[in-house]
Amino acid sequence: MAMLPDREFLNIVWLVLVLVNGTCQSERRIYPDLSTTTSVSHSAFINVNGINNSSGDSWNKAATRQLSQQRACHCCRNGCDLQMGNLTCHQVSHFTREYLADCSASIVSLNIVEGRFKTMEESGLLHGHYPALRKLSIRNSHLERADDWPAPKQLIELDFSNNSRLDFIAWNVFKQAVELEILILANNKLDRIPDVISMMNNSRLSTLELSGNEWNCQGNFQWVLTLHERGVLLNGDNLTCHDAGHKESWIDLSYSIIKRENNKKTVAAECRSRTSGCYCEFVSAGIGGRGSYTVQVDCSNRQMTSLPAELPNFTNELDVSGNNLTSLDQVIKYRNPPLKVLIADSNRIESIRNLSGSDFLRNFSRFSLRHNLITPSEIPLDDIVQVPSEFQVKYIYLYNNSWECDCNTATKVRDWLWKYHHVVNDSSHILCSRDGRKIPVLHLLPNQVCDDPNYLRNATSEAEMNERNISILHSIIYVEAAAIAVLGFKLAYDSWHYFRHGQLPWIATKLL
Numbered sequence: 001m002a003m004l005p006d007r008e009f010l011n012i013v014w015l016v017l018v019l020v021n022g023t024c025q026s027e028r029r030i031y032p033d034l035s036t037t038t039s040v041s042h043s044a045f046i047n048v049n050g051i052n053n054s055s056g057d058s059w060n061k062a063a064t065r066q067l068s069q070q071r072a073c074h075c076c077r078n079g080c081d082l083q084m085g086n087l088t089c090h091q092v093s094h095f096t097r098e099y100l101a102d103c104s105a106s107i108v109s110l111n112i113v114e115g116r117f118k119t120m121e122e123s124g125l126l127h128g129h130y131p132a133l134r135k136l137s138i139r140n141s142h143l144e145r146a147d148d149w150p151a152p153k154q155l156i157e158l159d160f161s162n163n164s165r166l167d168f169i170a171w172n173v174f175k176q177a178v179e180l181e182i183l184i185l186a187n188n189k190l191d192r193i194p195d196v197i198s199m200m201n202n203s204r205l206s207t208l209e210l211s212g213n214e215w216n217c218q219g220n221f222q223w224v225l226t227l228h229e230r231g232v233l234l235n236g237d238n239l240t241c242h243d244a245g246h247k248e249s250w251i252d253l254s255y256s257i258i259k260r261e262n263n264k265k266t267v268a269a270e271c272r273s274r275t276s277g278c279y280c281e282f283v284s285a286g287i288g289g290r291g292s293y294t295v296q297v298d299c300s301n302r303q304m305t306s307l308p309a310e311l312p313n314f315t316n317e318l319d320v321s322g323n324n325l326t327s328l329d330q331v332i333k334y335r336n337p338p339l340k341v342l343i344a345d346s347n348r349i350e351s352i353r354n355l356s357g358s359d360f361l362r363n364f365s366r367f368s369l370r371h372n373l374i375t376p377s378e379i380p381l382d383d384i385v386q387v388p389s390e391f392q393v394k395y396i397y398l399y400n401n402s403w404e405c406d407c408n409t410a411t412k413v414r415d416w417l418w419k420y421h422h423v424v425n426d427s428s429h430i431l432c433s434r435d436g437r438k439i440p441v442l443h444l445l446p447n448q449v450c451d452d453p454n455y456l457r458n459a460t461s462e463a464e465m466n467e468r469n470i471s472i473l474h475s476i477i478y479v480e481a482a483a484i485a486v487l488g489f490k491l492a493y494d495s496w497h498y499f500r501h502g503q504l505p506w507i508a509t510k511l512l
């Protein structure tokens, strides 16, 4: 009966091979390229008998299991040290295929300190096969990209830290590392990280350290907050992100990721409970050199007939265009903070008089009311154009509010538009209708619409005043010209008189 060779037989074959091989020593074998290192450490064969299974954690079990299978892996010369499956290398720049073929299978813990390779490809590590690897650590190294890395299923600890140039890690490799318990990525140059927890589909992680990187705030760090709440995150207070949206600004805006994610979470909950189905976007923006949070709430086109009673905290921008609103009075109650931007186009608003005197009206930066039904008399014209400080800008949009071309429009409103055209941003597009015609309000003439002689007089009086001013100016110019002419004439006469009679003018004799 043809039987497969059993284990005993294999071991004997292997032993013979080792004996044969062992005699011709290791000149043929190429060990990690350690030509640049100086430290010397000769650790010889691993003593399988020396293993003691007193402490029973998974680590030691793995090590023990592995070592009992271990072949005589000649390791390592300068800079590397292999003890009980624990391979530690200083300043290594390359692992050869031959070395890894011999040894990689027995490595339980791989520690590389001050590695000289820039990529995983360069390190040669990917040529190895690591069925026993439990811990992988690459620290204080020149590593710049980890496009791929050895991640056997049973990896428990991954430590890539203090690699000041490391800006890329192949995150999808985490899908294989389903047993990971410790993940240390501190002090690198990483800017993005996906939700590795859901990638690994595990909740075993007991230690996570991410601080000292260049995380971009645009990323989603809600999972980090979840881990922080579970007590898994190390150094959470020092975990910051940078606002890449403001990269051009010279102020470096950094935010505490935990605080920011906490606020985000609160806002998301408030968005659900306070607005019915609006979309709330959390943004951080640098105001006055400090990181601050703002929320933009988009409630457009939702058939709303009234404004939400309350908005999420930090809301400073609200878009309610395309609804059936008739009043904006609720805006006065949004105090925390008051709105800076309110877009209420295409509603059925008839009046904003009630907003008069409110913080919102004083302090908004953009207020858009196009396509509504607000006549000029329902707008607090004086309040709405007040700018609280010279550094602030205000824009109002009033296009298409079905204005009639009446005398008030032609006089008071027209003057107001002329005066505040820098505030009423669409002033030149604002029309009023008269006999079915649309006329730009800025060019509406009082005598076209004002029958009341009182209006006419007042409206024309301004023009008259202007004309009068101009004629006064002209008069002054005439008088001055005449005076110059008289002076010239007198000078000519005096000169003629002097040459003719040798006599100075009377005033000159007095002066001499």
Ligand SMILES: *[C@@H]1O[C@H](CO)[C@@H](O)[C@H](O)[C@H]1NC(C)=O
Pocket (backbone or CB within 6 Å): 049, 050, 051, 052, 053, 054
């Ligand atoms: C095993 O551990 C015990 C107690 O920790 C110790 O006394 C003993 O010497 C160890 N055996 C070996 C072979 O190291």
Ligand SMILES: *[C@@H]1O[C@H](CO)[C@@H](O)[C@H](O)[C@H]1NC(C)=O
Pocket (backbone or CB within 6 Å): 051, 052, 053, 054
């Ligand atoms: C190690 O533990 C196993 C059981 O887990 C036991 O059978 C064996 O005797 C132990 N070896 C030593 C040296 O203590």
Ligand SMILES: *[C@@H]1O[C@H](CO)[C@@H](O)[C@H](O)[C@H]1NC(C)=O
Pocket (backbone or CB within 6 Å): 081, 086, 087, 088, 109, 111
């Ligand atoms: C492996 O070796 C390094 C350096 O010799 C040591 O710091 C580390 O604690 C060891 N790890 C284990 C699991 O034995």
Ligand SMILES: *[C@@H]1O[C@H](CO)[C@@H](O)[C@H](O)[C@H]1NC(C)=O
Pocket (backbone or CB within 6 Å): 139, 140, 161, 162, 187
């Ligand atoms: C990282 O570097 C800092 C200072 O450069 C040092 O204090 C720290 O111990 C290092 N951490 C590791 C894990 O090497």
Ligand SMILES: *[C@@H]1O[C@H](CO)[C@@H](O)[C@H](O)[C@H]1NC(C)=O
Pocket (backbone or CB within 6 Å): 201
């Ligand atoms: C995640 O794990 C659960 C059980 O732990 C399993 O039911 C589910 O299918 C896994 N999901 C993925 C995407 O692997």
Ligand SMILES: *[C@@H]1O[C@H](CO)[C@@H](O)[C@H](O)[C@H]1NC(C)=O
Pocket (backbone or CB within 6 Å): 235, 237, 238
């Ligand atoms: C956070 O960083 C500051 C300085 O950057 C340091 O003084 C402080 O000790 C750090 N906190 C923790 C918990 O590491």
Ligand SMILES: *[C@@H]1O[C@H](CO)[C@@H](O)[C@H](O)[C@H]1NC(C)=O
Pocket (backbone or CB within 6 Å): 313, 314, 336
């Ligand atoms: C909004 O958030 C700020 C800062 O966290 C807090 O002080 C304030 O009480 C919050 N306001 C409301 C209405 O929740």
Ligand SMILES: *[C@@H]1O[C@H](CO)[C@@H](O)[C@H](O)[C@H]1NC(C)=O
Pocket (backbone or CB within 6 Å): 303, 304, 305, 323, 324
């Ligand atoms: C809102 O107005 C549209 C027409 O503009 C109308 O069809 C709709 O029924 C109104 N919805 C409510 C809730 O009033």
Ligand SMILES: *[C@@H]1O[C@H](CO)[C@@H](O)[C@H](O)[C@H]1NC(C)=O
Pocket (backbone or CB within 6 Å): 326, 327, 328, 329, 350, 351, 352, 354
């Ligand atoms: C303005 O406020 C008064 C009193 O609260 C209210 O009766 C009126 O309907 C409001 N006007 C508008 C247009 O909302």
Ligand SMILES: *[C@@H]1O[C@H](CO)[C@@H](O)[C@H](O)[C@H]1NC(C)=O
Pocket (backbone or CB within 6 Å): 338, 359, 362, 363, 388
């Ligand atoms: C108006 O806005 C400025 C800055 O945007 C703010 O400092 C000020 O407190 C606001 N005033 C009111 C009354 O809300």
Ligand SMILES: *[C@@H]1O[C@H](CO)[C@@H](O)[C@H](O)[C@H]1NC(C)=O
Pocket (backbone or CB within 6 Å): 346, 371, 372, 373, 400
């Ligand atoms: C003006 O607004 C009304 C609704 O108030 C809208 O039906 C109409 O299309 C708008 N006209 C223009 C020119 O935008």
Ligand SMILES: *[C@@H]1O[C@H](CO)[C@@H](O)[C@H](O)[C@H]1NC(C)=O
Pocket (backbone or CB within 6 Å): 454, 455, 458
């Ligand atoms: C016109 O001017 C007179 C006084 O100059 C003033 O009493 C009156 O209110 C003005 N009328 C209008 C419509 O402005």
